Amino acid sequence: HVYSLLLHDMNGDGVKEIFVGCTNNDRVPTGNNFNVPAVFALDARTMKGEALPRSGMVGSGVELWYTFLNDQAVEGIQRLEVVGKTLFCRSQKEGKGSTYAVDVSTGRLGG
Secondary structure (H helix, E strand, O other): OEEEEEEEEOOOOOOOOEEEEEOOOOOOOOOOOOOOOEEEOOOOOOOOOOOOOOOOOOOOOOOOEEOOOOOOOOEEEEEEEEEEEEEEEEEEEOOEEEEEEEEEEOOOOOO
16 A cells, blocks of 8 residues: 655656655565555666566566565555655554654665
8 A cells, every 4th residue: 555655866866766655565574464564765767566466467576675664553654755865754543653764775774
């Protein structure tokens, strides 16, 4: 489930990368956790891929990086904002929220 999109040139090459805030209900990082908040980056020049029910038609997806935020207290990333080299991912559920800092180049938490 995609909740937010942001276009931002993260490396100064004149091409805006696509940042996506979502809830991942397919890949499971640990145990049986489903609906895990995540954020990922795509390069519009090279992006491709598929999701169910089209498996086997296009090939696996290509992202620059993909980061699970591993917090089941939230439902997804509602807002994305870049400040300097940090992507701030803001989530919300039932009036409560969390903010995650992610490095725009690597996707590492702690930006």
